[in-house]
Amino acid sequence: MLWIKSLHIVFMVTWFAGLFYLPRLFVYHSLATDAISIERFKLMERKLYNGIMTPGAVLTIGSGLWLWLGYGFSGAWLDAKLVLVAILVAHHVWLAKLMLDFRHDRNRHGHVFYRWINEIPALPILVVVVLLVVVNPV
Numbered sequence: 001m002l003w004i005k006s007l008h009i010v011f012m013v014t015w016f017a018g019l020f021y022l023p024r025l026f027v028y029h030s031l032a033t034d035a036i037s038i039e040r041f042k043l044m045e046r047k048l049y050n051g052i053m054t055p056g057a058v059l060t061i062g063s064g065l066w067l068w069l070g071y072g073f074s075g076a077w078l079d080a081k082l083v084l085v086a087i088l089v090a091h092h093v094w095l096a097k098l099m100l101d102f103r104h105d106r107n108r109h110g111h112v113f114y115r116w117i118n119e120i121p122a123l124p125i126l127v128v129v130v131l132l133v134v135v136n137p138v
Contacts, residue, residue, distance in 0.1 A: 001070075001071050004070075005067060008060060008064055008066075011056050011059035012056070012060045014059075015057045015088075016056075016126055017052070017056075018048055018049065018053030018056060019088070019095070020118065020122060020123075021048060022045060022048055022095050022099070023095065024118050025045050026045070026099075026102065026117075028111075029107075030110055042102060042103055045103075049099055054092075061089075077136045078132075080132055081129055084125050084129050088122070091121050
């Protein structure tokens, strides 16, 4: 079980790295004005989302399910964690929609908007999930 738990944490760190970095790329992308930079950001965003974030999300959820169903974790802390993971999945999908808007040159937001979504949605969830797992306060 410790191997699976360790991998779960590694996959979660990978997923969160992408959840934090993709909106940061959006900040710079929204400020870019030349075609070469814009195309570079499109490529970076796609590679981050498809090559790091999504595999990290899938492996995080898969290993979490393995721990939950295979080892019988339960409790109110787990219910709260599952709700937060569902919110993270929705955030992940929303970031994909924003990325597609950039890809098709349909971005409607400025850099300040992306600065807000850079850390505000994911950071509190990260803190609460870690506290739920380590402290089990509920």
